Amino acid sequence: MSSRQYITKAIVCGSKANMTSDKSYLLFTEELGMLWAQAKSVRMEKSKQRFALQDFSIIRVSLVQGRSTWRIGSVEALSNSFFVSGSRISRGGVSFIVKKLRQYVHGETAIPRAFIDAVDSLTALSAEDDVHVMGMYQKVYEFRLLAELGYIKITNDTRPLIEASSMAKAMEMYDISLDSVVTKGIEHASQVSHL
Numbered sequence: 001m002s003s004r005q006y007i008t009k010a011i012v013c014g015s016k017a018n019m020t021s022d023k024s025y026l027l028f029t030e031e032l033g034m035l036w037a038q039a040k041s042v043r044m045e046k047s048k049q050r051f052a053l054q055d056f057s058i059i060r061v062s063l064v065q066g067r068s069t070w071r072i073g074s075v076e077a078l079s080n081s082f083f084v085s086g087s088r089i090s091r092g093g094v095s096f097i098v099k100k101l102r103q104y105v106h107g108e109t110a111i112p113r114a115f116i117d118a119v120d121s122l123t124a125l126s127a128e129d130d131v132h133v134m135g136m137y138q139k140v141y142e143f144r145l146l147a148e149l150g151y152i153k154i155t156n157d158t159r160p161l162i163e164a165s166s167m168a169k170a171m172e173m174y175d176i177s178l179d180s181v182v183t184k185g186i187e188h189a190s191q192v193s194h195l
Contacts, residue, residue, distance in 0.1 A: 003066065005064050006029075006031060006063045008029045008061065009029070009058065009059070009115070009119075010027040011027070011098065011115075011118055012053055012058075013034070013098050014055060014102060024036050024037065024069075025038075026185040027061065027063075028101050029115070033107055034105045034107060034108070035108050038070065039071075040055065049072070050170075051167065052075040053072070054080060055098070056081055056098060057077055057078075057080045058081070058119055059076060061073070061076075078149075080122070081123060085126045086129070089130075093128055093134045094174035097118055097141060098122075100141070101143055101145075104153070111149070113148055114144075114149070117141060118145075124137065124167065139174075139186065140161065140171060141173050144162060144164075144170060146185070147162045147188040152188075160173045174194075
């Protein structure tokens, strides 16, 4: 029986060392959801994959499903928002996005809009230095992610924010009048999700 290969975009959300030179990576993929995948000999100096598979990287990766684990084949680095961030504030914003993905997204279920929002947010926040704008962006991102996962009820007030076609459009619709609704929605969703 042959294994099926998937080629998909992914965000590297974390990693852990295995054995002497192997490493497992937590990948939030566009087509397969959140999964752990193993890369052989990636910790060796001669490995060509080691630089592409750094935390916070956005990559194009080929994945092969084995009996018990996913294996990483080829990897193409597309960007790394953490490395291109120009300040401590923007690096904190990038870290926030990956932290929320790790906190809320579990299982191998594709969530395409959440993936697109995450990539857009990583790109936008890597260039953001305004603390106020950063805070608003983080709230809107977390709110949309929780809504996409089904933890936030859509109301007339929040529908435009949740159903906006992109994070940029959602940010245009966000104003101070929605701040308390969004904050309460995030707090309630965090409690009911038990995450």
